[in-house]
Amino acid sequence: xxxVVLVTGVSRHLGSRMARILSHDPAIDxxxxxxxxxxxxxxxxxxxxxxxxxxxxxGKVIAAAGVDTVVHMGxxxxxxxxxxxxxxxxxxxxxxxxxxxxxxxxEGVQRLVVKxxxxxxxxxxxxxxxxxxxxxxxxxxxSGWAKDSVEVEAYVRGFARRRPDVTVTTxxxxxxxxxxxDTPMAAYFGLPVVPTVLGHDARLQFVHEDDGLExxxxxxxxxxxxxxxxxxxxxxxxxxxLRLAGKTVLxxxxxxxxxxxxWFRRAGLADFSPEQIKFLTYGRGxxxxxxxxxxxxxxxxxxxxxxxxxxQERGLDHQLPKHQAEAIERGLAHALGTSxxxxxxxxxxxxxxxxxxx
Amino acid sequence: MPDATVIPIGGEDGARKAxxxxxxxxxxxxxxxxxxxxxxxxxxxxEPVDNEQHDVxxxxxxxxxxxxxxxxxxRRRVTGExxxxxxxxxxxxxxxxxxAPLRPLAQNWFRIETRGIENVPSEGGALVVANHSGTVALxxxxxxxxxxxxxxxxRNLRMLGANLVFQSPFVGExxxxxGHTLACNPDAERLLSSGEIVAVFPEGFKGIxxxxxxxxxxxxxxxxxxxxxxxxTRTPIIPVSIVGAEEIYPVLGNAxxxxxxxxxxxxxxxxxxxxxxxxxxxxxxxxWIIEFGEPIRTDHYPDGAADDPMLVFNITDQVRETxxxxxxxxxxxxxxxxx
Numbered sequence: 001x002x003x004v005v006l007v008t009g010v011s012r013h014l015g016s017r018m019a020r021i022l023s024h025d026p027a028i029d030x031x032x033x034x035x036x037x038x039x040x041x042x043x044x045x046x047x048x049x050x051x052x053x054x055x056x057x058x059g060k061v062i063a064a065a066g067v068d069t070v071v072h073m074g075x076x077x078x079x080x081x082x083x084x085x086x087x088x089x090x091x092x093x094x095x096x097x098x099x100x101x102x103x104x105x106x107e108g109v110q111r112l113v114v115k116x117x118x119x120x121x122x123x124x125x126x127x128x129x130x131x132x133x134x135x136x137x138x139x140x141x142x143s144g145w146a147k148d149s150v151e152v153e154a155y156v157r158g159f160a161r162r163r164p165d166v167t168v169t170t171x172x173x174x175x176x177x178x179x180x181x182d183t184p185m186a187a188y189f190g191l192p193v194v195p196t197v198l199g200h201d202a203r204l205q206f207v208h209e210d211d212g213l214e215x216x217x218x219x220x221x222x223x224x225x226x227x228x229x230x231x232x233x234x235x236x237x238x239x240x241x242l243r244l245a246g247k248t249v250l251x252x253x254x255x256x257x258x259x260x261x262x263w264f265r266r267a268g269l270a271d272f273s274p275e276q277i278k279f280l281t282y283g284r285g286x287x288x289x290x291x292x293x294x295x296x297x298x299x300x301x302x303x304x305x306x307x308x309x310x311x312q313e314r315g316l317d318h319q320l321p322k323h324q325a326e327a328i329e330r331g332l333a334h335a336l337g338t339s340x341x342x343x344x345x346x347x348x349x350x351x352x353x354x355x356x357x358x
Numbered sequence: 359m360p361d362a363t364v365i366p367i368g369g370e371d372g373a374r375k376a377x378x379x380x381x382x383x384x385x386x387x388x389x390x391x392x393x394x395x396x397x398x399x400x401x402x403x404x405e406p407v408d409n410e411q412h413d414v415x416x417x418x419x420x421x422x423x424x425x426x427x428x429x430x431x432x433r434r435r436v437t438g439e440x441x442x443x444x445x446x447x448x449x450x451x452x453x454x455x456x457x458a459p460l461r462p463l464a465q466n467w468f469r470i471e472t473r474g475i476e477n478v479p480s481e482g483g484a485l486v487v488a489n490h491s492g493t494v495a496l497x498x499x500x501x502x503x504x505x506x507x508x509x510x511x512x513r514n515l516r517m518l519g520a521n522l523v524f525q526s527p528f529v530g531e532x533x534x535x536x537g538h539t540l541a542c543n544p545d546a547e548r549l550l551s552s553g554e555i556v557a558v559f560p561e562g563f564k565g566i567x568x569x570x571x572x573x574x575x576x577x578x579x580x581x582x583x584x585x586x587x588x589x590x591t592r593t594p595i596i597p598v599s600i601v602g603a604e605e606i607y608p609v610l611g612n613a614x615x616x617x618x619x620x621x622x623x624x625x626x627x628x629x630x631x632x633x634x635x636x637x638x639x640x641x642x643x644x645x646w647i648i649e650f651g652e653p654i655r656t657d658h659y660p661d662g663a664a665d666d667p668m669l670v671f672n673i674t675d676q677v678r679e680t681x682x683x684x685x686x687x688x689x690x691x692x693x694x695x696x697x
Contacts, residue, residue: 125525128544129445135544199527201534203446235444237535243438254527282524285444287548322437329433336425 004030004108005220006067008053008099009074010043011035012081013181014115018073018213020044027221032065034058035074053095059102062109069111069220070103072096075152077117077145077183079271085144092148093155100159103166111167113219114156118172118229119146119275123202123282130285133172133227144273145184153227160225167225171215174231174286177306178209179313187270188280189245189316195260198251202238202283205231208301208309218297228295229286232303238280241307245316254281428454445545447537449514456536457503464503467643468602472504474650477596480511483550484653485588486557487677488598489576489685490565493626495519496641497603498559502536504648505555516549517557518542522623543587550591557598558584560674567624570608574601574689576682582674589664589673594653597677599684602646605695607631644695647688651680 005022009015010033019033023044031046033039038048051061053074062070075092082088103109121131124139131137141147153170160168175185185206188194207215207230215230242249252260261272291297301309310316431454434440442448464470478484486505491497502515517533518541524530539545541558549556559565560580568577588595609626617625631638654677656663663669 125530126521126540128542128548129539130544130548132544197527199531201446201531203442203444203534235442235446237442237446237448240438240440240442243436246437283446322439325433325437329429333426333429336429 003028003069004032004065004067005069005071006062006065007031007033007046007071007073008095009035009072009076010039010046010048011037012073012076013041014176014209014213015039015073016041016043017209018071018216019046021213021217022046022071022220025217030065032061032067034061053099054090056098056102058099059105062102062106066108067106068108069113070099070109071113071115071216071220072099073115073216074099075115075117075145075149078187079144081182088145089148092145093151096152096155100155104159104163109163109166111220112156112159112169113216114152114168114170115216116153116156116170116172116227117146117149118174118205118231118284118286119279120150120153120172121284122146122275123279123284125282127282127284129203130287131229132287133229133290139278141275144275146273146275167223169219169222169225170227171219172227172229172286173212173215174205174207174229174303176209176212177206177310179310181209184271184273184276186310186314188276189241189247189310190314191264191270192248193250194242194247195250195252195257195264196238196242197257197277197281198253200254200281202280203235203285204238204241204283204303205235205286206303206306206310207231207299208306211299211301211306215291215295215297215299218295222295224294224296226290226294228291229288230291230297230299231286231288232299232301232306233288234303235283235285236303236307238283244304244307245311247316257281442535443537445516445537445539445549446534447514447516448535449537452514452536453506456532457506460499460503461507464500464507467641468500468606468646470500470504470602470646470648472508472648472650474652475505475508477650477653478505478509478513478555479594479653480509480513481553483553483591483593484555484596485546485550485584485593486515486555486596486598486650487584487681488557488559488600489574489681490559490561491568491573491600492603492641493566493607493609493628495559495566496606497600498557500603500646501557501598501600501648513555515557516554517559518546520562543583546584546587547591550587550593560584563623567609567612567626569612570604570610573604573608574685576678576685579674579678582670585670585673585677586664588656589659589670592657594655594657595673595677596653597651597680597684599649599651599681599688600646601648601685601688601692602644602695605644606641608642642696645692645697647692649684649688651684654680 005028007015007019007022010019016039019031020043022028023031023046032049033043033046034049034051034053036050036052038050049061051057074095076082076088079085079088082091103112119141122137122139122141126138128135141150156168156170176183177186211232212230257277261277264270264272440448440450488501498517505515506512514537517538519533519538521540523533524540546556561577562580564577607626607628609628611627613625613627617623628638
């Protein structure tokens with residue numbers, strides 16, 4: 001079967017990497033990447049077509065190239081990149097509507113893979129600890145990217161109803177993290193002083209960008225349809241992540257959070273949407289059983305591995321590096337006249353190894 | 359080889375670590391190379407290390423090891439080198455820090471007598487159902503402490519709490535870190551099927567905030583949701599009766615206007631609170647007995663038993679009656695409120 005894949009949103013990091021990965025895939029004949037601006041990075045042998053998904057012209061692109069698989073990665077999470085909230089909403093919601101309208105008209109389209117986000121679940125004190133794909137969120141997001149994604153998913157469901165012959169897969173990703181990808185969370189951990197909500201500690205989950213792209217590739221080839229949570233295994237507490245990143249923390253009492261968030265926004269440091277503040281207060285966990293058992297995808301990075309790699313790559317680990325903490329521990333131990341446990345462990349391990357060799 | 363579980367932090371570090379190991383083997387004591395010893399297990403098991411390090415020298419060795427463990431613990435806290443489960447449960451923090459001030463309270467203040475702890479299985483899931491009293495959920499916390507400290511398998515009690523707990527600052531954070539989660543079916547089933555001991559207090563706020571005159575009278579047991587969950591996950595129900603918690607803060611009245619003002623389900627007025635200010639927060643030193651009853655099996659019912667309301671109500675009543683009767687029996691055995 002000839003496979004022609006259309007990837008939207010290729011001007012940005014994940015979209016362009018996706019186009020490149022698919023173009024190297026031997027099972028795929030042709031990859032067409034569309035966006036309003038040309039991609040900044042290499043998209044491999046994929047062809048770039050300058051087209052706006054908000055415009056009906058996208059239908060002509062689909063028909064001309066004979067597209068059978070559409071990978072929609074054109075939902076933007078950062079208003080700054082999109083040129084403001086209004087234009088971001090237009091790209092996300094109107095763009096998706098136009099794209100789906102074009103897909104519905106097209107005879108050739110057989111598969112649709114949509115990159116969505118776990119922020120459609122919202123975050124609140126009344127939600128269960130882990131969301132499965134069919135958990136009804138108790139507090140639906142009311143603004144920003146999360147609300148856009150809720151609307152995008154609603155249109156995708158509508159499309160799936162009208163075109164039951166098309167295999168539709170929606171991937172709800174945990175927060176993307178990786179050396180290159182720009183997300184609100186990456187910006188948050190890059191702040192010089194990181195504000196947190198006093199008296200709350202959120203559970204975080206991350207998906208490494210390599211895993212996220214691989215999951216999308218698996219979905220492109222899979223016969224399974226429906227919605228899948230995609231995340232690395234395990235959770236990190238926000239406080240723990242900040243310690244791993246060696247960050248200085250500024251706990252802000254709940255009534256002041258909006259105000260402080262406003263300062264950071266006006267200073268252009270980070271964007272604290274009400275949804276993100278809720279997420280940083282209550283956190284969220286994803287049940288990835290369906291991802292593993294139905295989609296058959298196993299992430300290579302756990303939440304913690306993904307975050308630790310992010311910290312290393314971005315050079316965030318500078319406030320109190322691990323070896324320095326260990327030196328302090330040894331110093332204290334020396335002053336108190338005891339040996340540290342880590343040394344005791346190391347000695348035990350060395351003995352064991354020596355024993356094993358002998 | 360134990361090294362296989364060391365979390366990789368890039369090739370360079372691996373090389374450094376190998377170098378450090380080589381230096382150690384050679385007995386080098388010069389400028390110390392940077393060591394990166396990532397703890398292998400999330401929970402350090404002090405005993406084996408202790409034995410290896412200090413074969414016969416007894417007390418000083420033990421002190422040394424304890425101190426070393428604490429230093430290691432604190433270093434890992436600062437650098438984030440610890441594990442939490444999917445619910446945010448931080449087992450090590452709970453054991454070392456959160457329970458530390460609660461242990462003297464349990465042993466010396468309430469002098470808790472624990473009975474029937476062998477009814478709690480050493481592995482696998484079980485649903486603990488207990489009576490609830492005492493204005494604040496001290497009875498729940500104390501049950502967690504005695505189960506962890508007295509059970510041979512040091513089992514952790516994972517409680518299901520109201521959403522008021524999880525939306526309150528500090529309280530919510532502490533509750534999550536000590537292993538508790540929201541009282542809802544998905545969370546209860548997830549915990550039980552992963553083999554945890556889950557505790558529910560079906561009386562809820564009705565039980566905990568009831569006036570002193572109604573002490574030891576069990577309130578309505580919710581809607582029996584806990585029974586349905588136990589049936590679905592085929593886990594035994596362990597009825598637990600707690601005597602003593604009713605007397606710690608005897609509720610004489612309820613200031614409804616204040617309760618509404620603070621968004622609380624009740625605002626207790628006790629002989630000491632709020633009249634004595636912070637001093638009124640000191641619980642009365644009543645004598646406690648916590649009895650873990652015989653498990654009620656649920657694995658012999660057919661599939662779909664959870665959807666049979668009659669069966670669910672019957673088991674709910676059975677659990678409630680067991681706890682009520684045990685309470686009466688224990689009350690007779692207790693010599694007085696404070697002894």
